[in-house]
Amino acid sequence: xxxxxxxxxxxxxxxEAPVELRCNYSSSVSVYLFWYVQYPxxxxxxxxxxxxGSTLVKGINGFEAEFNKSQxxxxxxxxxxxxxxxxxxxxxxxGPLSGGYNKLIFGAGTRLAVHx
Amino acid sequence: EAxxxxxxxxxITVTGKKLTVTCSQxxxxxxxxxxxxxxxxxxxxxxxxMNVEVTDKGDVPEGYKVSRKEKRNFPLILESPSPNxxxxxxxxxxxxxRNNEQFFGPGxxxxxx
Numbered sequence: 319x320x321x322x323x324x325x326x327x328x329x330x331x332x333x334e335a336p337v338e339l340r341c342n343y344s345s346s347v348s349v350y351l352f353w354y355v356q357y358p359x360x361x362x363x364x365x366x367x368x369x370x371g372s373t374l375v376k377g378i379n380g381f382e383a384e385f386n387k388s389q390x391x392x393x394x395x396x397x398x399x400x401x402x403x404x405x406x407x408x409x410x411x412x413g414p415l416s417g418g419y420n421k422l423i424f425g426a427g428t429r430l431a432v433h434x
Numbered sequence: 435e436a437x438x439x440x441x442x443x444x445x446i447t448v449t450g451k452k453l454t455v456t457c458s459q460x461x462x463x464x465x466x467x468x469x470x471x472x473x474x475x476x477x478x479x480x481x482x483x484m485n486v487e488v489t490d491k492g493d494v495p496e497g498y499k500v501s502r503k504e505k506r507n508f509p510l511i512l513e514s515p516s517p518n519x520x521x522x523x524x525x526x527x528x529x530x531x532r533n534n535e536q537f538f539g540p541g542x543x544x545x546x547x
Contacts, residue, residue: 361438362538
């Protein structure tokens with residue numbers, strides 16, 4: 319079965335500093351990878367996704383992620399964060415070992431807290 | 435506006451009292467799914483539906499039922515709720531061939547006393 323590990327449960331950072339949220343997945347076969355963001359009291363919103371092709375994926379709100387097959391990682395980065403980026407971020411994977419490409423397996427989430 | 439709606443948004447109930455959480459989408463999506471979100475565990479799939487009258491268990495189906503009589507609606511039913519079903523519930527839908535870009539509802543916070 320596939321699994322997703324988000325290595326940090328909380329990441330505090332100052333405004334305008336860079337940030338990296340780490341995600342590792344376990345799979346020996348091709349997978350699709352996703353980052354979702356959950357703002358307080360809201361549902362999840364897709365930030366970006368990797369399906370194939372270029373390993374550097376750009377998403378909304380200035381976020382990007384890099385797919386690294388050898389390290390089975392999909393870390394999320396932003397060069398300069400804003401207060402409004404304070405939210406919980408979820409990494410997710412889908413593929414043949416997760417029950418099909420329609421099914422998402424989520425990590426436990428990383429809470430990003432941006433301080434002034 | 436394209437959206438997934440859930441009702442109610444908040445619900446406090448007592449053990450054993452049957453309840454239904456409704457989910458509706460206006461995007462004509464075939465695939466719909468229910469997740470529960472618990473601290474430290476992320477989101478876990480409860481049930482999913484590939485299309486009308488086609489439903490199947492996810493990873494944590496115990497204590498839940500679903501139905502899919504119409505394409506737009508996918509209600510979650512708790513026949514006899516228990517305190518361990520206290521959680522934040524999300525409904526999601528996705529179109530075919532969009533490679534799992536799932537659209538999520540705003541969530542339903544359920545407390546079972």
